[in-house]
Amino acid sequence: MVQDPFFREMLMRNPRILDKVQSILGPSFRLLEDQMFYKPARRGAPIVFHHDNIHYGIKDPKVVVCWIALDAATSENGCLRLLPKSHLKEIPHDRVPGTRRRIAQFDHSELVDMHAAPGELIMFDGRTVHGSGPNKTSTPRRALNMVCMDPATTSELMSFNLESNPYLRGG
Numbered sequence: 001m002v003q004d005p006f007f008r009e010m011l012m013r014n015p016r017i018l019d020k021v022q023s024i025l026g027p028s029f030r031l032l033e034d035q036m037f038y039k040p041a042r043r044g045a046p047i048v049f050h051h052d053n054i055h056y057g058i059k060d061p062k063v064v065v066c067w068i069a070l071d072a073a074t075s076e077n078g079c080l081r082l083l084p085k086s087h088l089k090e091i092p093h094d095r096v097p098g099t100r101r102r103i104a105q106f107d108h109s110e111l112v113d114m115h116a117a118p119g120e121l122i123m124f125d126g127r128t129v130h131g132s133g134p135n136k137t138s139t140p141r142r143a144l145n146m147v148c149m150d151p152a153t154t155s156e157l158m159s160f161n162l163e164s165n166p167y168l169r170g171g
């Protein structure tokens with residue numbers, strides 16, 4: 001999406017979003033990754049519980065995820081589910097053999113369903129455990145995310161460059 005002018009304006013040059021990220025990461029931060037999460041009607045798959053710092057191989061805690069609902073997100077269509085305060089703990093993750101994926105091990109009764117209206121922004125720390133359920137409804141559930149990082153962030157799985165990971169503020 002970083003190459004697409006519409007999404008670039010809507011997400012990466014949107015002062016209402018960037019000001020909020022700046023209040024957490026400070027005056028200088030870069031794009032780590034941006035994604036579209038599309039759960040088609042009736043067959044949209046769940047996303048296993050994980051936190052993004054493990055997913056991206058990052059030890060540095062300064063990662064902020066901005067998640068934006070394009071459709072109303074409900075428990076029935078697979079809204080985001082977060083584990084409150086998990087960014088303050090060390091939540092163990094198991095490796096999924098043969099893949100890069102990791103699955104967080106925790107008590108699922110503590111999860112919170114994050115219902116969201118279209119256009120609503122949910123922000124969470126890179127260490128917050130999250131995932132989502134299947135879409136059981138007859139309409140799609142779509143969302144965008146933009147993951148922002150402190151410019152000094154390093155990863156044991158990825159290398160960053162200015163084309164794919166531009167400065168969104170500062171630089």
Ligand SMILES: O=C(O)CCC(=O)C(=O)O
Pocket residue numbers: 037047052065067078079080130131132143145
């Ligand atoms: O939208 C979803 O279902 C999951 C989103 C997610 O895993 C993320 O934003 O990192």
